Amino acid sequence: MLTVANLEVVYNEVILVLRGLSVEVPDGSIVALLGANGAGKTTAVRAITGLLDVHEGDITKGSVTWNGTDISHYKPSRIVEAGITQVMEGRRVFAELTVDENLSAGAFTVRDRKENTEAYERVMTLFPLLQSRRRDTAGYLSGGEQQMLAIGRALMAAPQLLILDEPSLGLAPMLIEQIRDIIVDINAGGVSVLLIEQNAMMALSIAHYGYVMESGKVVMDGEPKKLLADEDVQEFYLGLRAEGERRSFRDVKHYKRRKRWLS
Amino acid sequence: MAAALRLEAVDPRRNAPLAFLTGLVGAALVFGAVQLANDPGLFLQTFMKSMGLGSTYALIALGFVLIFKATQTVNFAQGALAATGALFLSFLATDGNIPFTSVSNPINSLGGPGWMSWGLNVIVALAFAAAVGLVVERLAIRPMIGEPLFSVAVITLGLEIMFRVFNNDAVEVEFRPLGVPWLANGFKVGDRLINWSFIAAMVTAAAAFVAVYFFYRSRLGIAMRAVAFDQEAAMAQGVSVGRVFAIAWAAGAVLAAVGGIFATQPPVAQTLSVDQETANIAFRALPAVILGGLDSASGALLGGLIVGVAEIYAGQYAAGNVSWLGAGYPLIVPYIVMIIGLLIRPYGLFGTPEIRRV
Ligand SMILES: Nc1ncnc2c1ncn2[C@@H]1O[C@H](COP(=O)(O)OP(=O)(O)O)[C@@H](O)[C@H]1O
Numbered sequence: 214m215l216t217v218a219n220l221e222v223v224y225n226e227v228i229l230v231l232r233g234l235s236v237e238v239p240d241g242s243i244v245a246l247l248g249a250n251g252a253g254k255t256t257a258v259r260a261i262t263g264l265l266d267v268h269e270g271d272i273t274k275g276s277v278t279w280n281g282t283d284i285s286h287y288k289p290s291r292i293v294e295a296g297i298t299q300v301m302e303g304r305r306v307f308a309e310l311t312v313d314e315n316l317s318a319g320a321f322t323v324r325d326r327k328e329n330t331e332a333y334e335r336v337m338t339l340f341p342l343l344q345s346r347r348r349d350t351a352g353y354l355s356g357g358e359q360q361m362l363a364i365g366r367a368l369m370a371a372p373q374l375l376i377l378d379e380p381s382l383g384l385a386p387m388l389i390e391q392i393r394d395i396i397v398d399i400n401a402g403g404v405s406v407l408l409i410e411q412n413a414m415m416a417l418s419i420a421h422y423g424y425v426m427e428s429g430k431v432v433m434d435g436e437p438k439k440l441l442a443d444e445d446v447q448e449f450y451l452g453l454r455a456e457g458e459r460r461s462f463r464d465v466k467h468y469k470r471r472k473r474w475l476s
Numbered sequence: 477m478a479a480a481l482r483l484e485a486v487d488p489r490r491n492a493p494l495a496f497l498t499g500l501v502g503a504a505l506v507f508g509a510v511q512l513a514n515d516p517g518l519f520l521q522t523f524m525k526s527m528g529l530g531s532t533y534a535l536i537a538l539g540f541v542l543i544f545k546a547t548q549t550v551n552f553a554q555g556a557l558a559a560t561g562a563l564f565l566s567f568l569a570t571d572g573n574i575p576f577t578s579v580s581n582p583i584n585s586l587g588g589p590g591w592m593s594w595g596l597n598v599i600v601a602l603a604f605a606a607a608v609g610l611v612v613e614r615l616a617i618r619p620m621i622g623e624p625l626f627s628v629a630v631i632t633l634g635l636e637i638m639f640r641v642f643n644n645d646a647v648e649v650e651f652r653p654l655g656v657p658w659l660a661n662g663f664k665v666g667d668r669l670i671n672w673s674f675i676a677a678m679v680t681a682a683a684a685f686v687a688v689y690f691f692y693r694s695r696l697g698i699a700m701r702a703v704a705f706d707q708e709a710a711m712a713q714g715v716s717v718g719r720v721f722a723i724a725w726a727a728g729a730v731l732a733a734v735g736g737i738f739a740t741q742p743p744v745a746q747t748l749s750v751d752q753e754t755a756n757i758a759f760r761a762l763p764a765v766i767l768g769g770l771d772s773a774s775g776a777l778l779g780g781l782i783v784g785v786a787e788i789y790a791g792q793y794a795a796g797n798v799s800w801l802g803a804g805y806p807l808i809v810p811y812i813v814m815i816i817g818l819l820i821r822p823y824g825l826f827g828t829p830e831i832r833r834v
């Protein structure tokens with residue numbers, strides 16, 4: 214189980230981005246973490262996976278606990294070895310490497326040849342599309358294929374927890390559905406999932422539990438049913454108003470959201 | 477229609493070096509045919525000489541590329557590392573003691589043919605070079621991860637000076653023979669001598685490039701290319717960037733040392749000894765590195781060979797005919813070739829345009 218407790222993260226020693234974030238991912242579940250642009254979702258991922266250093270960020274308070282061990286000062290490689298991998302925001306496939314080489318990079322921490330082959334076969338079963346493109350340069354894949362490659366790469370280390378940072382970003386609705394089904398498949402195989410999304414509909418349709426985050430902390434959490442029924446979530450994340458009229462949350466973001474959640 | 481589209485889709489990055497090469501090869505063929513008819517022995521000797529020099533440049537260039545690709549650092553200490561490796565070989569093979577001790581080097585009393593113990597000494601010297609590379613990376617480069625690349629480049633320049641001073645003064649480089657078994661010998665074609673050292677440089681360079689080709693497709697090599705492409709994404713896969721840096725520096729230092737050993741032999745030098753000139757091999761090879769593109773191994777090979785051919789042929793065929801050229805002018809030919817190359821392709825023949833220039 215992953216437990217993020219009262220996490221505070223500061224960039225460049227001055228910019229406070231996470232202000233006491235608390236999130237839990239129980240074993241075997243899919244947990245959705247929702248939030249608008251700039252809420253601090255990616256920062257939370259960096260804090261969990263040891264990548265804050267690269268961005269001059271520091272954890273100044275709180276803890277990240279994985280199966281009872283504090284991992285907040287682990288190096289990224291040690292976190293991968295401990296069983297947490299991620300699909301980074303924007304896919305970040307190694308465009309100059311082939312599909313196979315990308316997968317091989319994802320298996321960097323796996324020393325056992327047999328485990329490696331098994332992981333590779335699992336990925337190929339999950340993404341038959343990649344099979345025919347094994348030797349192709351990853352940069353020439355389509356956006357959807359690249360997202361599948363990024364997910365496959367993250368699965369190569371056989372994680373217990375998979376973190377996906379906005380996997381639906383920039384994908385067509387058909388592909389988003391595919392990705393969603395794949396996440397369900399992966400979870401059915403026993404992998405816990407922390408699904409970070411702005412696309413609340415997609416995330417809440419498969420999550421067991423959800424958090425809504427704003428300005429670096431959780432402002433609401435609960436079962437998807439409860440979140441979906443909430444007026445604010447409907448209005449700001451699903452683009453629905455009470456009377457069913459479509460409206461972008463960006464238009465109302467500034468006055469209304471702050472009024473309700475912060476007062 | 478489909479064919480026309482495909483033609484347009486051809487990557488211009490591949491086209492330009494091709495055109496450049498075709499022009500060069502075309503001119504060389506015409507010129508070569510004339511010279512070949514004139515004096516076949518001389519022409520062949522010149523060709524082998526140019527391949528020997530080009531291979532040496534390519535070895536040094538490959539060291540630059542390995543380090544640059546992984547760490548984005550132009551290693552200005554490559555020359556001093558080359559001299560240090562060669563110097564260590566001279567300690568082992570000529571002084572006959574384990575360096576910095578008075579214990580005699582056991583390899584030299586193994587018996588067997590001389591070339592075999594020399595070969596073993598080379599391996600030990602290269603292992604030492606790798607160790608120097610590791611230490612330099614750990615002490616001077618690793619702490620600078622995330623700092624401006626310019627600062628790191630300046631640090632390597634400082635290291636170059638430090639190593640040079642150490643080599644020249646503390647270890648008293650005068651003329652220290654390396655004990656190369658083939659000396660300045662060779663075989664004759666007609667009445668022209670072709671040195672064994674030309675052949676040795678070519679064979680070594682071929683082996684080094686094949687080794688790097690396979691390394692880049694191994695688990696560690698893939699990790700290194702991943703780090704080169706996107707450091708953070710590589711870290712997210714569990715790749716240890718520190719280890720990748722260390723391996724790149726160790727390999728770069730070994731290639732420098734190999735280049736350093738050939739820098740004491742014809743056609744680069746005639747002394748068969750390490751001296752104060754040896755460390756300059758890196759600066760002589762720099763045009764090859766830049767011409768090929770700092771981040772491309774194929775570029776290092778092509779750049780090395782082009783520059784080697786240009787320098788040797790210019791020296792051989794223009795010296796006698798153009799009286800106003802001084803004796804040292806072949807040394808500036810590499811820079812002229814580099815400048816022309818950069819005018820055509822600012823990032824080198826195979827370089828990646830995104831690369832920042834130091
Ligand atoms: N490296 C950084 N240095 C300084 N500020 C940053 C850095 N990365 C992100 N931020 C800031 O932190 C806030 C949260 O960013 P982020 O975690 O990327 O949010 P999200 O993923 O929810 O869109 C934003 O205001 C962003 O500008």
Ligand SMILES: [Mg+2]
Pocket residue numbers: 254255256302378379
């Ligand atoms: Mg984000």
